[in-house]
Amino acid sequence: MTGEMYFLNQLQAKGYKITPQRQELLRTFLESQEKHLSAEDIYNQIVKKFPSMSLDTVYRNLAVLQELGILTELNFGDRKNLFEMNKAGHHHHHHLICTKCGESQEIDFCPLKYLDQKAVKNFKMEKHSFEIFGICANCME
The missing domain is CATH 1.10.10.10 (Winged helix-like DNA-binding domain superfamily/Winged helix DNA-binding domain)
Structure with a gap:
C-alpha cells in the first residue's frame, strides 16, 4: 500500500x-x-x-x-x-534547531524518558514537545 x-x-x-x-x-x-x-x-x-x-x-x-x-x-x-x-509506524522524536539558519535535525530519543515521573504529581501528560535551540556546525564555521 x-x-x-x-x-x-x-x-x-x-x-x-x-x-x-x-x-x-x-x-x-x-x-x-x-x-x-x-x-x-x-x-x-x-x-x-x-x-x-x-x-x-x-x-x-x-x-x-x-x-x-x-x-x-x-x-x-x-x-x-x-x-x-508521521510515517506509518513512525517513531517519536524531537529536534535540534539552529537559531541562525533555521535548519533542524531530528534526535531519536526522548528526554522525557529520563524525567522522574513522581516529580510530576497530579498531572496527566497527553503530549509534549522538546526542542533544543543552538548553532549548527555549518553556522559555526
Whole structure:
C-alpha cells in the first residue's frame, strides 16, 4: 500500500470524505523534499492546482490530519509553526534547531524518558514537545 493510500484509508476509517484537496495536501507532504512545511508552504503548492482553495481550508485540513495522528505540529521558536508527516509506524522524536539558519535535525530519543515521573504529581501528560535551540556546525564555521 502506498503512503498516500495508507493515510487516505485512515481518513476514511474515521468517517472523513476523501476530497481532491485533502489528497493534494497529503501528496504535497509525501512528495516534498522538505520534512517540515508551514501552512503557507502547503497552500502555495495546492493553490496552483486548486485556485479557489483558501488558506483557512488548509488550516482546517491540517487540524483534521493532526487529530488523526497523520501530522504533527512543530513550534521552532520564533519561526512559524511547521508540520511534519508521521510515517506509518513512525517513531517519536524531537529536534535540534539552529537559531541562525533555521535548519533542524531530528534526535531519536526522548528526554522525557529520563524525567522522574513522581516529580510530576497530579498531572496527566497527553503530549509534549522538546526542542533544543543552538548553532549548527555549518553556522559555526
